[in-house]
Structure formats: C-alpha cells, structure tokens
Amino acid sequence: MELGQKLEILAAGARYDASCASSGSSRNAGAAGGLGSSTPAGVCHSFAGDGRCVSLLKLLYSNVCRYDCAYCLNRASNEAERCSFTAEELVRLTMSFYRRNYVEGLFLSSGVFSDPDIVMERLVEVARLLREREGFGGYIHLKAIPGCGEKLLRRAGLYADRLSANIELPTADSLARLAPDKSGAEILGAMRFIGDSCAEERADRGRIASTPRFAPAGQSTQLVVGASPEDDGRILGLAEGLYRRYGLRRVYYSAFVPVLPDPRLPGGAPPLLREHRLYQADWLLRFYGFRADELLDAAGPRLPADLDPKAAWALAHPAFFPVELSRAELPALLRVPGLGATSARRILATRRAGRLRAEDLPRMGLVMKRAKWFLSLYGRRLAEAPDQASLRALVADRPELAGAGADPAAAPAAEAEYAMRDLEAATPGLGPQAPGTRAKAAAAGTEGRPSGAPAGTASGGDRAAGAAAGGSARARDQLELAFP
Amino acid sequence: MSAETWSYDGSFEGLLTLVARALDEDSAPAFVVSAARAGGLFDSAAARAAPAEEGAAERVMRLSRRLYAAAARAWMSEEAVEPALLAVAVATGRRGEAALGDFASAELRALAEATRRVNRETHRLEGFARFTPGADGLLVALLEPDHNVLPALAPYFQRRFGREAFALVDLARGYALVSRPQGDGTPALEALCGAEALALAPRAARGGDGQSFAGNSPGAALAGDPNGPDSGEADEAAALWKRYFAATENPARRNPRLQRQLMPSRYWKHLTEMEPRNR
Numbered sequence: 001m002e003l004g005q006k007l008e009i010l011a012a013g014a015r016y017d018a019s020c021a022s023s024g025s026s027r028n029a030g031a032a033g034g035l036g037s038s039t040p041a042g043v044c045h046s047f048a049g050d051g052r053c054v055s056l057l058k059l060l061y062s063n064v065c066r067y068d069c070a071y072c073l074n075r076a077s078n079e080a081e082r083c084s085f086t087a088e089e090l091v092r093l094t095m096s097f098y099r100r101n102y103v104e105g106l107f108l109s110s111g112v113f114s115d116p117d118i119v120m121e122r123l124v125e126v127a128r129l130l131r132e133r134e135g136f137g138g139y140i141h142l143k144a145i146p147g148c149g150e151k152l153l154r155r156a157g158l159y160a161d162r163l164s165a166n167i168e169l170p171t172a173d174s175l176a177r178l179a180p181d182k183s184g185a186e187i188l189g190a191m192r193f194i195g196d197s198c199a200e201e202r203a204d205r206g207r208i209a210s211t212p213r214f215a216p217a218g219q220s221t222q223l224v225v226g227a228s229p230e231d232d233g234r235i236l237g238l239a240e241g242l243y244r245r246y247g248l249r250r251v252y253y254s255a256f257v258p259v260l261p262d263p264r265l266p267g268g269a270p271p272l273l274r275e276h277r278l279y280q281a282d283w284l285l286r287f288y289g290f291r292a293d294e295l296l297d298a299a300g301p302r303l304p305a306d307l308d309p310k311a312a313w314a315l316a317h318p319a320f321f322p323v324e325l326s327r328a329e330l331p332a333l334l335r336v337p338g339l340g341a342t343s344a345r346r347i348l349a350t351r352r353a354g355r356l357r358a359e360d361l362p363r364m365g366l367v368m369k370r371a372k373w374f375l376s377l378y379g380r381r382l383a384e385a386p387d388q389a390s391l392r393a394l395v396a397d398r399p400e401l402a403g404a405g406a407d408p409a410a411a412p413a414a415e416a417e418y419a420m421r422d423l424e425a426a427t428p429g430l431g432p433q434a435p436g437t438r439a440k441a442a443a444a445g446t447e448g449r450p451s452g453a454p455a456g457t458a459s460g461g462d463r464a465a466g467a468a469a470g471g472s473a474r475a476r477d478q479l480e481l482a483f484p
Numbered sequence: 485m486s487a488e489t490w491s492y493d494g495s496f497e498g499l500l501t502l503v504a505r506a507l508d509e510d511s512a513p514a515f516v517v518s519a520a521r522a523g524g525l526f527d528s529a530a531a532r533a534a535p536a537e538e539g540a541a542e543r544v545m546r547l548s549r550r551l552y553a554a555a556a557r558a559w560m561s562e563e564a565v566e567p568a569l570l571a572v573a574v575a576t577g578r579r580g581e582a583a584l585g586d587f588a589s590a591e592l593r594a595l596a597e598a599t600r601r602v603n604r605e606t607h608r609l610e611g612f613a614r615f616t617p618g619a620d621g622l623l624v625a626l627l628e629p630d631h632n633v634l635p636a637l638a639p640y641f642q643r644r645f646g647r648e649a650f651a652l653v654d655l656a657r658g659y660a661l662v663s664r665p666q667g668d669g670t671p672a673l674e675a676l677c678g679a680e681a682l683a684l685a686p687r688a689a690r691g692g693d694g695q696s697f698a699g700n701s702p703g704a705a706l707a708g709d710p711n712g713p714d715s716g717e718a719d720e721a722a723a724l725w726k727r728y729f730a731a732t733e734n735p736a737r738r739n740p741r742l743q744r745q746l747m748p749s750r751y752w753k754h755l756t757e758m759e760p761r762n763r
Contacts, residue, residue, distance in 0.1 A: 101644075364587040
C-alpha cells in the first residue's frame with residue numbers, strides 16, 4: 001500500500017484518542033547535535049476541522065487488532081481496510097514533519113495485532129530509532145499496551161516523554177461487557193508500574209543527578225463517556241483516584257461516538273455537553289483544590305447541564321460566601337465562580353502592591369459579571385445576591401437547560417462497586433496509596449487538595465470542612481487567614 | 485508624570501536609554517515619539533531623539549530583569565505603550581518589582597496587555613511557522629506577524645533546530661533573521677534586510693518577477709508547482725501532511741467555527757494544510 005494511503009487509514013484510526021498534548025517535558029537535543037526540543041508549555045501547530053489542537057503526529061502503528069471492543073472502529077469484527085507502518089516509515093514521517101514545524105513530535109498507538117509484548121516492542125523500537133539513531137529531541141508519546149512485560153514499559157519510559165494506558169470505561173463491569181478482551185487489572189497494573197517508575201526516578205535523581213529520565217511528562221489515560229451507564233460521580237471518583245494513586249497528569253474524557261451499530265451501545269449524538277462538564281470538573285480537581293465528592297455533593301450523581309460545576313458548588317454552599325477580597329487567600333478565591341486562576345493571582349499581586357480599593361476592581365481586568373455575587377470588599381458585598389433561583393439563572397452559562405442533567409441518558413447509579421475498588425482487588429500488591437504518588441502530586445501542584453474547603457458551612461459543606469481541617473496544617477492556616 | 489514629550493530613534497537600545505533616563509530622573513513623560521512610527525515627522529523626531537547610550541541595558545537589567553523583559557515586549561509590540569512602560573519603570577525604581585504586579589495601575593495594565601499580545605503572537609507562530617527546505621538545505625519560514633516578534637522567535641527555533649540552519653522571513657517588515665551553526669556547532673544569528681531577505685523566500689512565493697511577495701500563497705506553490713519548490717522532498721512531505729491533516733479530523737465533531745477561532749484565518753495564507761482545496 002502507498003504510504004499516503006496508510007497515513008490516512010492509520011491517522012483516522014488514531015483520531016479517537018483525545019490526547020494531543022506536547023506539554024510537561026523539557027528537552028534540548030539541539031545542543032547535543034540532534035534535532036529538536038520540547039518546552040514545558042507545549043505547542044499547537046494547527047487546529048483540525050473539529051477544532052482540536054494538532055500538536056503531535058498521532059498514528060497507529062497498525063490497525064490490525066485481535067480485540068473486539070464494541071465502541072472501537074478497529075475492532076476485529078469490523079470489516080475495515082487493515083494495514084501497518086514499518087518503523088522506518090514512521091521515523092521518516094516524524095523527522096520530516098518535525099523539520100517543517102508541522103508537529104511537536106509523535107503520538108504512537110496501535111491495534112493489538114499480536115501478543116502485547118510484540119506490539120509494545122514495535123512501538124518501543126520506533127522511539128529508540130528516533131532517539132538513538134536520529135538524535136530526535138522532540139516529543140514522543142507512546143501507548144502502553146496493557147499486558148506487556150514491565151521490562152518493555154521500562155524501556156518505553158526511557159525513550160518517551162509520556163506514556164498512557166487507556167482505562168477505556170469507568171467500571172470493570174462495563175469493561176467486561178464492552179471490551180471483553182481487555183483486563184482492568186492489566187490496565188491498572190501498567191498505570192501503577194508507570195506511576196511507580198516516575199516516582200522512583202524522581203527520588204533517585206535527588207541523589208544521583210545522572211539518573212536516566214523516565215517519562216518526564218508522566219502518564220495520562222482516556223475513558224469513553226456515554227457508552228456505559230455510569231454517572232458523573234462514578235467517573236469523577238475514578239479520575240480523582242487515578243490522579244491520587246497513580247500520579248496521572250491528565251484524564252481525558254471522550255464523548256461516545258456511535259461509529260458502529262451494536263446492541264450493547266446507545267445510539268444518538270455524542271454527549272458533548274456532558275464531556276464538557278466533566279472536563280470543567282476535572283479542571284477543578286486538578287487546579288482549583290476541589291474534591292470529587294464535594295462537586296457531586298452539590299449536584300447529585302450527575303453534573304447539572306445549565307451550570308458549570310464550580311457555580312453549582314457555590315450555589316449549594318451559600319455560607320462559604322461572600323469571599324472577602326481584601327484578605328482571602330488563593331484557595332478561597334479559586335472557589336469563586338467567574339474568577340479563574342489568572343484573576344485570583346492578579347488580586348493577590350495587586351494586594352501585595354498596595355491596599356485594594358473598590359474603584360480598582362473594574363480596572364484590574366477582572367470579569368465581575370458572575371463573581372460579584374460571591375465577593376465582598378472590606379465587609380461590603382459587591383452585589384446583593386437575589387434569591388437562589390434567580391441567582392442560578394444569573395450564573396448559569398446554559399440557563400435554558402435548567403433542571404436537566406448534563407447526562408440525560410445516564411441510568412441511575414448502577415449496582416457495581418467503584419472501579420478502583422473492583423480493580424484493585426484484582427491487582428495484587430496495590431495498596432491504598434501507591435508509593436510515590438504523593439511526591440508526584442506535589443510536583444503537579446495538586447498537594448493540599450482540600451485547602452480551600454469551606455469552614456463552618458452548612459450541611460453538605462461540613463464534611464468538606466472536616467476533611468480540610470484534617471487534610472493539612474497548611475490548609476488550615478490558609479483557611480484561618482481567609483476566614484478568621 | 486510630566487507633560488513633556490521624549491523621543492527616540494525607534495530602536496530597542498533607544499527605548500532602553502529612555503527607561504534608564506526615567507529611572508535616573510524619577511519621572512516619566514506624558515508622550516513619547518518614536519522615529520519608527522513618526523513617518524513624516526521622522527527627521528525632526530530623530531533630530532530630537534536622545535542618542536542610544538551604552539550601559540542603559542545593564543542599568544535596567546540591574547534594577548529588574550522583569551522590567552527589562554517588559555521593555556523588550558513593549559518594543560516588539562510596536563504600539564504606543566512607551567509612556568506606560570516609562571511610568572512602570574519609575575514605579576519599579578521607587579517600589580521594586582511589586583510595581584510589576586500592581587494591576588490597579590492603568591500603566592501597568594496597558595503594558596501587561598501589550599506584553600500579552602506579543603507573547604500570544606510569539607507562541608502562536610512557534611506553532612504556525614511552516615519551514616520549507618531551500619536549495620542549500622536552509623529551512624525557510626515566511627511570516628507576516630502582527631507584532632515584531634522575530635527576535636523572540638529566533639532563540640526558540642535555535643533550540644528546536646539545533647545544528648540545522650534556518651531563516652525566519654518577516655514579509656510585513658521586509659527583514660529576515662538567519663541562524664547558521666558556526667564551527668563549534670553553536671548557532672549564530674544574522675539579520676538581513678530588504679532584497680537580501682527577500683531572496684531567501686522560495687522563488688514561487690515571491691511571484692513571477694522574483695521581486696514581489698504579493699499574490700501567490702507560498703504553500704500552494706510548494707504543493708505542486710514545478711517552479712515553486714526547491715526540493716522534491718518538500719513536495720512529498722507537504723502532500724503527506726495535507727492528507728494527514730484531513731484524516732486526523734473527527735468528522736462526528738466537525739466544528740469549523742472553533743477551528744477559525746483558535747487559528748484565525750489571517751494565518752492561513754502561510755499554512756500548508758489550509759490551502760483552499762484542503763479546507
């Protein structure tokens with residue numbers, strides 16, 4: 001088959017993987033006589049017609065697959081044209097696209113065309129050729145093929161910036177139903193190995209500077225949303241568990257697209273709004289100090305459709321507000337709907353520069369449209385909050401959807417246990433807190449998660465406040481500064 | 485702030501001289517005339533411009549590297565933010581770097597906005613620049629930046645390309661920065677102006693007479709015009725890239741509005757994958 005035709009088929013096969021990040025790593029092979037560098041922030045080289053960033057050359061090594069996963073275009077029972085690259089073809093494409101600044105590097109996944117060890121070995125060989133023979137210093141993201149040996153994962157991590165094993169579905173039950181050939185224990189086993197290896201490398205590097213890097217941009221995963229009946233609570237609980245236990249950098253949520261008819265799958269349009277709300281909630285977990293159970297306390301098992309999850313939390317915790325602009329610390333400011341991280345830091349910087357005055361606020365470039373209902377300055381509310389119902393309409397970004405869940409198709413909470421518990425039971429040697437994830441979390445800036453939790457709020461907030469108080473002394477100090 | 489007008493020659497060194505003067509005098513002017521922007525006033529503005537002083541850069545850097553970086557971004561923006569920069573410099577001289585976080589100050593905000601625009605344009609072009617190998621293997625990118633960002637882009641691409649020689653050609657401002665490795669492998673930067681810069685662009689991109697950049701899309705020329713590309717391999721790579729770009733889109737989630745929002749159409753002219761028949 002002609003190279004261009006393979007490229008089309010194997011790009012189309014890889015496009016359902018949402019991850020395209022080239023961030024989190026820093027290399028400079030140019031200095032060593034090679035080609036390429038990568039910067040911590042990542043670079044988007046283009047935007048495809050679906051609006052997604054094109055950063056990496058995202059390809060399958062092969063779309064030949066033994067597995068028969070219901071939701072996947074490449075499943076064994078689907079009659080599709082099958083082909084595979086050679087390692088040399090992939091190296092040539094990557095180097096040539098990289099020199100022209102089309103991409104930041106390579107994202108290589110594959111159908112499981114043979115034993116997991118053999119598939120993984122092929123992927124590792126492409127990365128090895130790029131790094132060792134071509135002196136390539138750009139970004140490499142390799143899929144970990146669950147079930148492959150740890151030695152291969154180890155080698156993969158030495159060449160790749162990021163590794164990822166896709167968890168695919170939110171519970172072991174759904175995995176067994178829709179992806180019967182995959183094993184949750186193997187998937188989590190691969191994640192744990194990668195998480196531990198990253199943590200070990202970091203610890204060793206503290207003592208021996210020449211310790212070889214292991215997947216410096218860490219690991220990510222992806223799950224399909226809307227192909228199985230789990231609610232948002234279960235999905236976010238799983239995501240939080242993955243962040244905490246395996247030190248994941250990112251969990252990607254992919255709205256289920258019915259590409260093939262299957263009696264096990266729902267039909268209809270992809271649940272894009274639900275995916276969007278999950279990403280918003282995920283952001284709150286990673287950067288805003290929220291915990292999954294707080295977000296779902298406020299919303300029930302499903303995130304609301306009309307509101308972003310932060311606004312939903314705020315409406316459910318009126319006693320946390322108003323947040324006092326002249327004294328509140330970052331964790332409290334980050335909980336104000338409409339205030340992002342940039343605005344919160346800007347408030348702190350301006351306070352350091354001098355006393356904050358009411359007339360400065362509109363001039364500071366802060367968007368107060370939603371935030372004003374939740375803020376005070378020197379004891380005076382910026383705006384007197386109306387009753388709850390009107391406030392909800394004022395802070396909603398999709399008020400026309402009030403009363404609906406972001407996830408109208410989802411069934412009520414299913415009978416199965418949380419995936420983490422299920423799968424851990426089947427993964428020997430996995431403790432409640434995998435080693436090293438704490439260090440990882442600190443590196444990712446997610447330590448001290450409960451820092452901004454409400455003190456002395458009513459009902460649902462009590463649990464959060466208790467957790468915050470027990471969480472860390474630092475968090476408590478920050479709370480006292482914010483709410484003396 | 486005094487009601488005076490200060491002027492400079494439009495160069496970065498000239499601007500740093502004004503910053504140093506503001507620090508020394510502990511006062512900033514209300515107006516600044518740049519000879520580069522003054523157009524017809526050029527002669528009189530230049531005549532009154534303070535000569536660039538040796539040591540101004542060191543003077544500013546010693547006080548605050550962040551202030552120096554802000555001055556560089558202000559200069560690259562080509563916007564009339566000099567009075568804001570000088571006011572912020574005076575505040576930094578009095579209160580230290582806390583002044584650089586004082587968003588209650590209108591001057592700091594204006595400076596931060598200009599900086600943000602420059603940084604955004606730089607970051608976008610780090611991704612959107614498309615290089616084509618020329619006759620001697622020189623990788624050439626044609627750009628028309630909104631701000632004068634080549635000085636910020638060049639170090640980025642030096643890290644990226646290592647020992648490969650490359651050129652960034654600013655078609656809007658008529659100059660180019662060329663980076664070539666020296667004997668020891670470290671890249672050295674050279675600036676070319678006017679016709680010399682123009683000569684770097686692939687022939688087809690310059691138009692039929694070889695003198696004008698106007699008209700043809702260089703991407704289109706590289707895709708198949710036998711007179712355009714200087715390298716057969718570039719053809720193949722560009723053609724493969726376009727096929728990849730079309731195939732990587734998820735048709736179930738087509739969203740051209742979002743695409744245009746994230747990648748405004750003013751960049752499309754130089755993007756291989758955005759040639760009309762590929763859209």
